[in-house]
Amino acid sequence: MSIRKAHRLSACVLAAYLLLHLGNHLVAVAGAHAHIAFMEAIRPLYRHAVVEPVLLACVLFQCGSGTWMVRQKWKKRSGLVAWLQAGSGIYLALFLLFHVGAVLFGRAALKLDTNFYYAAAGFVRMPYALFFAPYYFLSVCALFTHLGCAIYWQVQARSLTVRRLALGIPAGVGLLAALLIDLAFAGMLHPLDIPAPYLTIYQ
Template identity: 40%
Template sequence: MESLRVVYRNPVIEGVLLLAVIIQIISGLSLFFKKRKSLTGFYDKLQLWTGMYMAFFLLIHVGAVLTGRFILKLDTNFYFGVAGLNTFPFNLFFIPYYGLAVLSFFGHVASIHFQKMKKNIFGLSPRKQAGIILWIGCIYLVITFYGLTNGFQGIEIPSAYHVLIGK
């Protein structure tokens, strides 16, 4: 993270990244309101709703990181990201918040894969391939939460980040 900050915190690069996020959110919301009543299939609906959640997540996530960095003057590093995830009762919000973000990403990819694939691969139909992508997302989520919570034991949060958890 430290070595890559030279690149992604460059004002030009950061501006382009923020603009890309804003465009994703606006285009996703536009598609949601345009298509929400005309979709019928499971993967069509999954793509629509996972896209809506990812727009919500990006809006909150980017806003929180910018607030932490510019207003709270915190290093928005690993501890910034896991403070709420490892502290009760905040984890009651952050577990579903992050969990749905990961599952929405994989659900969105699975939906697009299902829509674009026209043939079987390894004898698996596009529907089964999309299902495998969803299962990979579930497995990835458990592994990620395992790592972000020190094997579900919790991570000691440094005192600089106690402002995030009300200590």
């Protein structure tokens, strides 16, 4: 199997989890309690002793293989969609490494439940919010843009309108989802009462 095919297979595995994870974050529009309840319901699935190592391995492989492919075709890359695919892929790789690392650190070293409050604490503390708001916003936009680019290449034989919609619709959905998630975690939709252990991380 080529690296490109393995990258796509790994992407499918990760996409299933990431869409579930983003769905969890979007539930936060209804409040922190709804987010935590949804998370507690689905955690047994992705933290299963077999599933979690597979997901972590996919993250590492996806980041490594994606970076390798970007480097291989860097000088041959041309066109807006090609550069959008490369740029969104690089951002996603960096985000996944830092985000997964932060979650594992929170669980193992800080002994915290890495739930809604673990992420939200960074949104309400200044100057950390200036980093976390765009950090999360761009990650969601990058995911949907990367997905849109992949769909774009699959319908390359179709009309220009179809190709534009293939990229534009996922990118638009990602933009809306990113905005809602940021607003929810920043406490702009519902008042937040973040427990002290989470806030002390940023003191």
